[in-house]
């Protein structure tokens with residue numbers, strides 16, 4: 251392989267830059283030229299492509315966001331869009347592609363492989379919702395951001411003896427809520443993967459109050475419902491002086507944690523090695539602290555499962 255392309259696609263995540271850096275520098279060290287593609291599949295089709303050198307990825311390992319920008323481009327689901335993308339790849343002589351993104355971005359990568367262009371996916375999303383990987387790039391940073399916010403909210407919740415409902419990201423997955431909930435010492439964690447009973451939660455808050463714990467922290471995954479809706483339901487069972495906080499996009503930003511930088515560096519280098527060996531249509535993961543890869547079709551057939559032991563642990567610790 252002489253020329254490799256790299257792009258970020260879909261929702262951005264801290265650590266994407268560290269992954270771009272790893273891909274670029276590993277490829278250059280193997281004598282492979284690297285081309286950066288701006289704005290994901292939109293930039294690919296538009297030919298927004300440039301040659302990258304070592305120095306282009308200098309000073310980015312510590313930066314959140316993505317230097318290659320990201321975009322949503324639904325047109326890439328159509329064959330016409332895919333063929334236009336391939337035309338551009340041909341024009342630049344790019345033989346294979348690393349796509350850093352989530353599930354949607356993987357579909358695009360698989361389509362390219364089906365058209366004869368090897369593409370490998372790296373899991374870049376704060377949601378941790380990709381099968382066959384214990385962690386995605388950006389998840390650890392997002393969890394740390396949420397924990398910092400919970401700590402701050404705890405101060406004010408304690409001063410005013412209030413109940414706080416903190417809505418966190420994760421799309422359909424409860425991973426951020428589970429990890430941040432345990433790390434932040436939440437009284438309740440509400441995730442899409444576990445049923446909950448609002449009346450029991452209200453009773454639990456009342457029991458805690460009776461035992462002297464006057465403030466309550468509830469971490470709510472956005473995939474369940476919005477904080478407003480949750481508080482409305484809760485207030486039907488008593489006056490909890492509840493306040494909602496929607497953390498929103500702060501969770502997507504910030505300097506990546508050391509763990510995310512290391513994960514991105516390992517995965518980025520591995521992706522280049524696999525493409526260099528002629529693999530495509532695969533996604534990289536880390537399972538039990540080992541780098542792994544699986545066919546994208548296997549990924550689409552399976553569902554990510556969060557570590558629900560965290561839910562049980564929290565139940566016993568919050569009592």
Ligand code: ADP
Nearest residue numbers: 260261322323326327351352353354355357358
């Ligand atoms: P994420 O990668 O974070 O899941 P999206 O689902 O928005 O984010 O997907 C990112 C991009 O990947 C889309 O805007 C589109 O360009 C491309 N994509 C998504 N689904 C498909 C598909 N079925 N076939 C081809 N390309 C797709």
